[in-house]
Amino acid sequence: ETWRYAFEEALDEVQGKFAQKFKAEVEANSDNEVQLFPFGTLGESVDIMEQAQSGILQFVDQSPGFTGALIPEAQVFFVPYLLPQDQDQLFSFFRNSKAVKELFPPLYAEQGLELLTMFPEGEVMMTTTEPVRAPADLNEVKFRVMTNPLIVESYQAFGATPTPLPWGQVYGALQTGMIQGQENPAFFIESTKMYEVTDYITRPGHNNFTTAVMANKDFYDALSDEDKQVVQNAIAVAFDYILEYQDGLTEESLAKIREAKPAMTITTLTEEERAPFRETAAAVEQKYLEIGGAQAQAILDQMKADLQAASESAQA
Numbered sequence: 001e002t003w004r005y006a007f008e009e010a011l012d013e014v015q016g017k018f019a020q021k022f023k024a025e026v027e028a029n030s031d032n033e034v035q036l037f038p039f040g041t042l043g044e045s046v047d048i049m050e051q052a053q054s055g056i057l058q059f060v061d062q063s064p065g066f067t068g069a070l071i072p073e074a075q076v077f078f079v080p081y082l083l084p085q086d087q088d089q090l091f092s093f094f095r096n097s098k099a100v101k102e103l104f105p106p107l108y109a110e111q112g113l114e115l116l117t118m119f120p121e122g123e124v125m126m127t128t129t130e131p132v133r134a135p136a137d138l139n140e141v142k143f144r145v146m147t148n149p150l151i152v153e154s155y156q157a158f159g160a161t162p163t164p165l166p167w168g169q170v171y172g173a174l175q176t177g178m179i180q181g182q183e184n185p186a187f188f189i190e191s192t193k194m195y196e197v198t199d200y201i202t203r204p205g206h207n208n209f210t211t212a213v214m215a216n217k218d219f220y221d222a223l224s225d226e227d228k229q230v231v232q233n234a235i236a237v238a239f240d241y242i243l244e245y246q247d248g249l250t251e252e253s254l255a256k257i258r259e260a261k262p263a264m265t266i267t268t269l270t271e272e273e274r275a276p277f278r279e280t281a282a283a284v285e286q287k288y289l290e291i292g293g294a295q296a297q298a299i300l301d302q303m304k305a306d307l308q309a310a311s312e313s314a315q316a
């Protein structure tokens with residue numbers, strides 16, 4: 001059989017690397033073939049999600065940044081400073097999280113999706129046309145965010161004017177001055193040449209980009225036990241691979257950006273400068289509990305327990 005798998009990035013970006021590994025594993029261990037559809041071939045992120053829900057696609061990678069509009073609980077990934085900056089803790093969280101492995105799957109299932117995995121893609125950084133050292137610097141800055149209500153709340157709390165847009169419009173919107181900033185991991189800022197249309201990269205340390213891979217649920221449920229195992233094994237191999245792939249990726253990507261544009265200013269905010277951004281977290285978390293759906297409290301509590309466990313295991 002041929003399985004169609006769409007994702008939100010190019011083949012050589014993180015989601016594409018994951019998909020290529022998944023394809024190689026499936027094809028090496030079964031008679032199935034995986035056809036890959038990178039960003040742009042089938043539309044925007046919301047389009048590929050619809051196609052996966054309706055069964056036109058068997059697999060899709062969509063980030064909670066977009067899924068949060070469909071599954072409100074998924075917006076938890078936009079509570080600032082919730083995920084750890086320490087890579088060992090972060091990876092341990094994604095490896096072991098009960099929220100990810102047990103609480104989220106039924107919520108995705110309600111939307112016709114079998115949640116297969118969630119993984120991090122890298123520290124989120126702001127790229128802007130003007131320097132950002134404090135929330136006041138974001139005043140009047142139209143800042144592009146992914147399309148979910150909680151990230152809008154979060155950037156409002158940061159002092160910006162959040163502007164939700166699909167990815168395909170971001171470069172043009174920066175070029176024409178419709179927006180003056182956006183956030184993404186360094187590899188993506190580099191590969192999509194965001195440095196051509198912005199001059200400052202700021203690292204507030206407020207988040208790590210999370211994404212999720214799922215299958216159409218009817219398709220998955222109808223698979224033989226053997227094929228289900230092939231899928232699960234391929235996901236597990238691709239998961240290990242993608243964490244390893246990201247080792248050093250942020251610094252390599254920043255080096256490439258500096259090389260392509262020596263005038264780019266890259267600033268890591270100090271703890272003191274981060275403090276006012278960090279102070280917004282409690283209010284955004286409260287907002288999550290209001291708009292994050294029926295399971296918001298349960299998800300948040302479990303996430304916190306999982307993060308605590310990850311921090312203890314990384315110290316051990």
Ligand code: 6CS
Pocket residue numbers: 008009045063121146166167183184185188209
């Ligand atoms: O900002 C976005 O919309 C995109 N960013 C990444 C890192 N992946 C896909 C997503 O569409």
